[in-house]
Amino acid sequence: MEEINRINFLRAELHRLNHNYYINNVSEIPDQEFDALMHELMDLEARHPEVFDPNSPTQRVGSDLSNEFETVVHKRPMLSLANTYNRQEVAEFYERVRQGLQGEEFEICCELKFDGLSISLHYEHGKLVRAVTRGDGVQGDDVTANVRTIRSVPLVLPEGVGWPEEFEIRGEVLMPWASFDALNAERERREEPLFANPRNAASGTLKSKQAAVVAERRLDAYLYYLLGDSVPCDGHYENLQAARSWGFQISRDMRKVKTLEEIYEYIDYWDIERKNLPVATDGIVLKVNSQRQQRSLGMTAKSPRWAIAYKFQAEQASTILREVTYQVGRTGAVTPVANMEPVQLSGTTVKRATLNNADFIRALDLHIGDHVLVEKGGEIIPKITAVDEQYITAERGPRVEFITRCPECGAELVRYEGEAATYCPNDTACPPQIKGRIEHFISRKAMNIDSLGPETVDDYYRQGFVRNVADLYDITIDQINGRDGTREKSARKIVQAIKDSTQVPFERVLFALGIRFVGETSAKVLARRFKSMDALAAASLDELTQVDTIGPQIAQSVRSWFENPDNVFLLERLRARGLQFALSEETLAAQSDRLAGQSIVISGVFAHHSRDEYKALIEQHGGKNVSSISARTSFILAGENMGPSKLEKAQKLGIRIVSEDEFLEMIANQTGDSGN
Numbered sequence: 098m099e100e101i102n103r104i105n106f107l108r109a110e111l112h113r114l115n116h117n118y119y120i121n122n123v124s125e126i127p128d129q130e131f132d133a134l135m136h137e138l139m140d141l142e143a144r145h146p147e148v149f150d151p152n153s154p155t156q157r158v159g160s161d162l163s164n165e166f167e168t169v170v171h172k173r174p175m176l177s178l179a180n181t182y183n184r185q186e187v188a189e190f191y192e193r194v195r196q197g198l199q200g201e202e203f204e205i206c207c208e209l210k211f212d213g214l215s216i217s218l219h220y221e222h223g224k225l226v227r228a229v230t231r232g233d234g235v236q237g238d239d240v241t242a243n244v245r246t247i248r249s250v251p252l253v254l255p256e257g258v259g260w261p262e263e264f265e266i267r268g269e270v271l272m273p274w275a276s277f278d279a280l281n282a283e284r285e286r287r288e289e290p291l292f293a294n295p296r297n298a299a300s301g302t303l304k305s306k307q308a309a310v311v312a313e314r315r316l317d318a319y320l321y322y323l324l325g326d327s328v329p330c331d332g333h334y335e336n337l338q339a340a341r342s343w344g345f346q347i348s349r350d351m352r353k354v355k356t357l358e359e360i361y362e363y364i365d366y367w368d369i370e371r372k373n374l375p376v377a378t379d380g381i382v383l384k385v386n387s388q389r390q391q392r393s394l395g396m397t398a399k400s401p402r403w404a405i406a407y408k409f410q411a412e413q414a415s416t417i418l419r420e421v422t423y424q425v426g427r428t429g430a431v432t433p434v435a436n437m438e439p440v441q442l443s444g445t446t447v448k449r450a451t452l453n454n455a456d457f458i459r460a461l462d463l464h465i466g467d468h469v470l471v472e473k474g475g476e477i478i479p480k481i482t483a484v485d486e487q488y489i490t491a492e493r494g495p496r497v498e499f500i501t502r503c504p505e506c507g508a509e510l511v512r513y514e515g516e517a518a519t520y521c522p523n524d525t526a527c528p529p530q531i532k533g534r535i536e537h538f539i540s541r542k543a544m545n546i547d548s549l550g551p552e553t554v555d556d557y558y559r560q561g562f563v564r565n566v567a568d569l570y571d572i573t574i575d576q577i578n579g580r581d582g583t584r585e586k587s588a589r590k591i592v593q594a595i596k597d598s599t600q601v602p603f604e605r606v607l608f609a610l611g612i613r614f615v616g617e618t619s620a621k622v623l624a625r626r627f628k629s630m631d632a633l634a635a636a637s638l639d640e641l642t643q644v645d646t647i648g649p650q651i652a653q654s655v656r657s658w659f660e661n662p663d664n665v666f667l668l669e670r671l672r673a674r675g676l677q678f679a680l681s682e683e684t685l686a687a688q689s690d691r692l693a694g695q696s697i698v699i700s701g702v703f704a705h706h707s708r709d710e711y712k713a714l715i716e717q718h719g720g721k722n723v724s725s726i727s728a729r730t731s732f733i734l735a736g737e738n739m740g741p742s743k744l745e746k747a748q749k750l751g752i753r754i755v756s757e758d759e760f761l762e763m764i765a766n767q768t769g770d771s772g773n
């Protein structure tokens with residue numbers, strides 16, 4: 098059939114383009130054309146569910162369905178490496194290898210030690226079949242769905258390049274610095290806790306239960322170990338070069354060397370140069386290159402004798418603390434910053450370091466004028482790790498006491514129970530908080546007013562005509578035309594975009610308000626339950642906490658927000674401007690309580706709707722989509738190829754299995770009699 102042929106053609110073509118883009122850095126066609134092909138394929142696949150393929154390029158976008166990770170026992174245990182921090186031990190390793198090989202010549206492959214989390218990928222007949230985390234080395238989590246979203250991991254290998262029918266390749270999943278910075282910026286805006294370093298971010302992401310989240314976060318993967326019964330060469334280095342030709346991302350910074358001096362050269366070079374890499378590294382790995390020699394050297398209980406990791410020292414410097422200043426973030430969180438005598442650290446001059454929070458300062462027993470030790474480890478921001486005690490004298494400067502008033506607006510600071518941070522509670526009049534809220538309001542997942550950016554918001558705020566989100570709706574073309582070089586055409590565009598945002602659905606308006614702890618999901622839940630702004634504003638603490646997934650913290654925050662007269666006034670202005678303050682007729686009509694109180698697991702592949710659509714349908718009818726089967730599961734909505742372990746568990750617990758058609762009937766039957 099013509100369409101099936103086209104699907105096959107598009108899949109192959111998109112895999113090829115993707116490979117050239119992510120592995121060879123060659124962009125053959127413009128992004129829009131790539132997207133157009135991808136969309137064409139998505140449409141065709143939606144029409145032909147019978148040819149569903151988990152390795153199709155379309156699957157890289159992930160599903161926002163919850164994944165349940167199955168535990169998989171590794172075919173070959175995933176050992177870790179012996180670590181060393183000093184050169185002497187590198188020399189001892191070299192000597193042990195030399196003696197172990199009884200004078201035979203050998204080569205050492207020097208590699209970067211990537212700082213992410215290790216992954217094992219399995220390929221059969223040129224296709225990715227499974228991706229497993231290291232876990233405890235013996236067994237790990239099956240994270241295949243998540244790994245499929247990583248663009249540099251090939252899903253289908255090109256034909257005719259000589260890959261073995263079956264092999265395993267191991268490597269590291271990483272979050273590049275650029276993705277990490279963007280992610281943290283976004284989290285800061287959403288009042289979510291920040292990731293300390295790219296490794297934590299990569300690990301949190303790979304273990305996310307939603308592949309769509311993983312897809313968004315832009316992970317990367319470098320592979321460094323090829324295993325299997327029929328790998329092409331005896332040389333580890335040579336095998337990896339072959340793997341590169343099969344489409345894997347292999348570091349180009351590996352070197353084969355013979356002498357200890359060459360090893361030291363490699364270490365010295367990368368200790369400096371690694372700072373220019375797009376991903377985090379924390380050392381180098383040395384491996385005996387020949388697999389035959391590796392086997393003859395063997396292993397200890399924990400790690401191979403043929404490899405060692407040399408870890409770079411987290412660089413430290415000692416300097417003098419001059420002053421502590423305080424920054425107020427968009428969420429009102431107040432961060433103490435140490436201002437120090439400038440000092441060289443990891444190739445940059447450092448004069449400021451974070452002091453985290455009040456408890457951290459107290460624990461350090463910090464005084465102005467103290468000599469302090471500053472470190473720049475895997476973290477981006479340098480931090481003070483200790484007071485350099487050898488310099489402490491009888492006359493120490495004044496002890497550092499956390500401020501009690503906001504440096505931006507003078508309000509008295511507060512600490513919320515169970516939180517380390519100190520906050521400025523003046524969220525309606527403290528400038529950085531106001532600007533932050535406006536930026537949140539216009540952001541993509543909120544009102545999506547994309548012709549306005551943070552700089553523009555800042556400008557409007559400073560000029561004084563935008564002091565809150567309602568002011569945006571009063572902006573006129575004349576007011577912004579010519580301002581800071583804004584031309585009339587873009588002025589019109591901005592005003593139109595603001596006007597268009599009045600059509601954004603209620604649940605997103607609710608999210609856009611920036612009520613503390615009310616993220617995208619809670620906003621949806623609240624919108625669905627209360628249906629209008631007025632009903633939500635009138636809801637008591639009790640009514641709020643009774644809503645599934647709404648805890649006391651969110652409930653209290655919602656109550657306080659609606660009780661604040663400034664917010665009440667703001668809402669009235671937004672209402673007058675025509676923003677959506679209730680679920681639309683359409684959404685309401687589509688809703689029912691048919692599945693109320695039911696916990697439903699989705700499993701398998703479906704013909705009529707995507708998994709995401711089924712999830713939305715479940716929610717629309719008052720049910721809850723849960724990821725794993727338990728005694729409380731009401732039923733399983735099962736498509737084709739339901740996972741065997743899920744099936745077994747369901748049978749054991751006697752949980753009903755509902756087919757796609759039965760389910761559709763279940764919700765169709767009842768249209769109109771729900772009373773909504």
Ligand code: IVH
Binds near residue numbers: 178211215231321382
């Ligand atoms: S080889 C038996 N090579 O470091 C050899 N590991 O403790 C197995 N890592 O768990 C590992 N970069 O997650 C190897 N170029 C590299 C590496 C590397 C990072 C990680 C890996 C492993 C840990 C070693």
